[in-house]
Amino acid sequence: MNEFVETLLEMQWHEPKSSYDVVIIGGGGHGLATAYYLATKHGITNVAVIEANYIGSGNSGRNTTIIRANYGIPESVRFYQRSLELYAGLEDETGCWIMHATKGLLWMAHTETGMRAERARALINTACGAETHVVGPQEIKQICPQIDLTGSGRYPVLGASYHVGAATARHDRVVWAYAQGAMQRGVTVLQHTKVTGLLREGERVVGVETDRGPISAGVVMSAVGGNVTKIAAHAHVRLPVRTHALQAFVTNAYGLDFPGIISDSELSCYVSQTPRGQMLIGAEFEPQPSYSMQSTFNSLASCAKKISSCLPFLRELRVLRQWTGICDVSADFSPIMGFTGVDGFVISTGWGTWGFKGIPAGGQQMAELIATGTTPDLIAPFALDRFERDHSMADLGSAGTR
Amino acid sequence: MLALDTLHGIRVVASPSALDAASWPDNTTVLRLAPDDVFVIGATIEHAAVIATADADAIIVAESGFVGCWLHNDALAEVATHIEWHIPTHRPAFAQGYVAGVPAKLWLTDDRALLLCASPYAHDLSERLKGSA
Amino acid sequence: MSDTPTSAPAGRIVVDGLPIPYETGDTVAVAIMRSGGHPKHGGTVCLGGDCPNCSAIVDGVPYVRTCQTAATPGLMVRRHPAVGNPSFPAVAQPDITRTPVTDHVSVSRASADIVVIGSGPSGVAAATSASADGHSVMVLDAHDGNEVVAIYGGPTVIVRRPEGMLHVHALRVVVATGAAEIHPVCPGNNLRGIVTARAAEQLHAAGINLGNAVSIGNAPVGVPCTPITGIIVRFEGSGSVSAVVTVGDDDVEVTTPCTTAIVGLGLAPRDMLSRMSGGLPVGLVGQAAEKFALPPCPTAGTVCPCSRVEVEDLEGVWARGFHELELVKRASLCGTGTCQGGVCGPHLRAFVAHHSGAEPEMFTARPATRQITLAEASADTYTDVFRRSPLHDEHLALGGQLDRFGGWWRPWNYGNHEVEYWAVREAVSLGDVSTLGKLVVSGPDAVELLERLYPTTVADIKPGRSRYVLLLNERGHLIDDGMICRETDSRFVLTFTSGGAANAEMWVRDWAETWGLQVHILDRTMSLAAINVTGPLAATLLQRVGLVDPPKFLQHRHDTVAGVPCHVMRLSFTGEASFELHHAADRSVELWRALMEAGRDLGIKPHGLQALFGLRLEKGHVIVGMDSELDSTPRRLDMDWAVKMDKPDFLGKTALVRTASLPDHRRLFGFTMEGRAPTEGSPIWSDGNVVGHVASSFTSPLLGHAVMLGWLKHTPFPERVQIDGREASVAQPPFYDPKGRRARA
Structure with a gap:
């Protein structure tokens, strides 16, 4: 047996009913976390989570498992810092092993303008509760001895911001921890059930149409990744979202000698080592919008080249597996959470490439919104109507790493 | 190291029909960068007088922003190892794309080829093609 | 397993520090087995490239399948640790003295109408028929040194060869990779001495004596061995197999002693390349396309040698509610290792079929089927191109510190940005604005x-x-x-x-x-260079080099400067009179030197970006992307003066008309503060709350205090704020020469 075989949790699947208080479309991290917090914090258990494939089969099972809060605007820093803190307590709270490990994240810079961005990031993050320092080359070398400070002669490392609280956790297990917790309390999770439309009474959404029949609901929440614009269109909600592919790859497993998380804005890539010892490497999303999940050689080649510029030892590592997810990127690179203007239909989307780190706070806040009927302060800045109100939350600087 | 030298000529942006109809002196190299855009190495502005007549708004300027070098077969074969795209087999042929990751162009004739790029890229291109001299 | 050398060996490789002879044609795995060893520490060896049981550290690179690696003189092989992962190359292996083989990887490229992968009977048939149809055909087979790694869009076939990588661009790909042999899953299947029927044939052909060999299932061809009937219950032995226990129809266990157990348990299609090519013109022929029967549901033993998953682990996660192939895989990690399900796939499917009552499809295959290093993946791949202005070497000669900015190398300073600043404010200075x-x-x-x-x-x-x-x-x-x-x-x-x-x-x-x-x-952009001549003596300098009547503010014209034809534009970003000289890139060095020479007694100095950013900040000029954000409207930047809303239409007008009626809640303001400039990006505080941040800051040598542009994002906008622990006030830019007299002078 390897040490990572799941031996703690247990899934309790329930038979579907024809009606629920809340129906959540999308059995990924955000959907299941919302169901979990509805059940645990608000006593709302007559809830169904509907998943087109198996739970965690979308981006929740395809991301690079990085948890961080070092965003570019105060509203985002506060939100992700809440998420980071909830993650840190999730194992105790659920009794599950999500392989959470606080590692720290170095975000490296190679130019004066790059350093300017990292200095700014450190200041605004620390001011908003996410401890981040500027560190010089020597400190970087102490934190991560494998770094070539000359950047293979082309990308000399001038410094970095060091986000102390950044962590990683096993993506599947986060999904399962929330699924188990929700199902234990009576939430129904329906796998392999496709939502084909929304049930409506007038403008109000009153349930979902599925390939296994209609299901009525007091509130319908979309926690869909990748195809959210199509679901929202059933409610006549237009979303400022474009879908882009994001690729990543892992190497074979090696001894656990790589500390922390290394990220790089100029080179647009990042790496960490999984608990199994694999090096998990990702890049920025593809510039061209697409729903394709076909991996490309160009992405592998260029990402491999970039990441080994500052970590030359990676050149000798063998690529195990490359994969692709599709990301809903909003017009301002920030998530969209909350009411949609259509009664009975709420939404959590626009997670782009940073959805995994937002799962606990996103679920917690959406559950509160559904339970109380009012938008919690923490996510009020991320409401859909911000675009109409000209209150967009532009945060491109934080999209450089995932 | 590839010695990339400045290529002197003219750049003409004009209606495709005006460019199609133009004729150029024998000792020039005519690179059609786009349907409406031609770089004529070895030509001077006077050579484009016909185009100026055919298209009054044509942009006709002296061009010295490209560098290049002529490659014979062996050197071209070496450069070709840094090209992921299909190199045309007919001659003469003009092709544009990344060479060793640098935006570049190739003018292929029967016995040799001109490799060229915008001058700001010259350093990185020749550096990356070190073995191709 | 051992043999008696009949002649001098072809060469020697070094395995775990000991030299081991090999014969001509040996792979590393065969050489190790010839010497009586096991390339890993145990487990069925297939020698077909399908399993992880022969992978080792070759020339410092872990996870190399030694059955696919030819033995060459002096090759350094180390076995993976028996428990745990191999260390990172180089980091934990200081004994490697040879240059890593992957240090430079060459790439060759080829194209063919049809690429056939596999040169077995079905591959040959496919190639023959495609050729007959007039197509160009390329056949790639691992045995010929063409290890196909993956198929990508195009389709592009990525191949690894001993001499480097090969990228083949095809119109259509035919996968004729045949079938892999089923590995035994039962107690004792991690012992040494278990080989598949094909592996036995290979070893025998290499002249290796398999000792007391027994075969179960389909017997190898031409290999001396004792066939035994029945189903394998377990292998026995300590380290190496000493007996195989089988059971027949009579349910009686029979123990047969042996030193080699040869297993012929059937086949599974080697179709991973086609399964990763969804939507691409990739066909599957021969055994790779066949639907073989699944093996029986495993009941004990190691299912997944890569991730060390036992049958009881699968049963454990099934009992916990993980009721489908993907979830079982993710909860146990079965199939997520080096061979990507090559060994465990059929057994895992049999397990799920047995428990769910439905035979599941194999999980999606992802690149790569045969592993390559990052160096091999990125061979002849390059990071960004950095552009150089024609004045690059001039800057270096003048002590310029070059930095990358917007994809160009640009001078950040020439040693002391304050000296450069004063040259602009009090004399004349050159800036390279070719970019x-x-x-x-x-x-x-x-x-x-x-x-x-x-x-x-x-x-x-x-x-x-x-x-x-x-x-x-x-x-x-x-x-x-x-x-x-x-x-x-x-x-x-x-x-x-x-x-x-x-x-x-x-x-x-x-x-x-x-x-x-x-x-x-x-x-x-890249054909013309440009030099900004700026400072109170700029016009004087230009007159000295032939521009008798420099253009007035916001005028431009074509003229000759120091003998170089220029498009001269008069404007101002620094706050002083400025003339941008746009000229042919190949004349730039000549012009720059002439200007520097002519201005020598005027105190001319070049200035870099660092000085420029401060100079323009004193004037309150915004830098797009530095001061502005993704969603900055002119109103937010206090630049409504640059927008003519009474124009019939322009891009963005509809949006501006709409947002103009909404309350203004964020705006870029000027700020001043005593003392030195705070770090750019500093939070702006008011009543203990973060209300914005500093976009740009500069300690003005002329004004003697800090000047800033910064965002306030909470209304009502405060007049007094705290930055860097100090009091700062909102101040209307420009901070310097508010009437703009100097720029027009």
């Missing part, structure tokens, strides 16, 4: 195009005059800025920022085409 975007637009619809693109009026700009302009997107957000210079009624030169030039060019071309307007567009 600015420069677009020529010409045609009967040129005015119409620019009127629609820009929020300013264009038609009233006279030839010879220029105007500062914002470039907005449809949302009314600032995407770039620059100058419009009108040359004739129908011809303009547009300038853009260095970092924004490439996007701006696409933007202008896209809209011209979208609107169907008759214009010609030529991008001269």
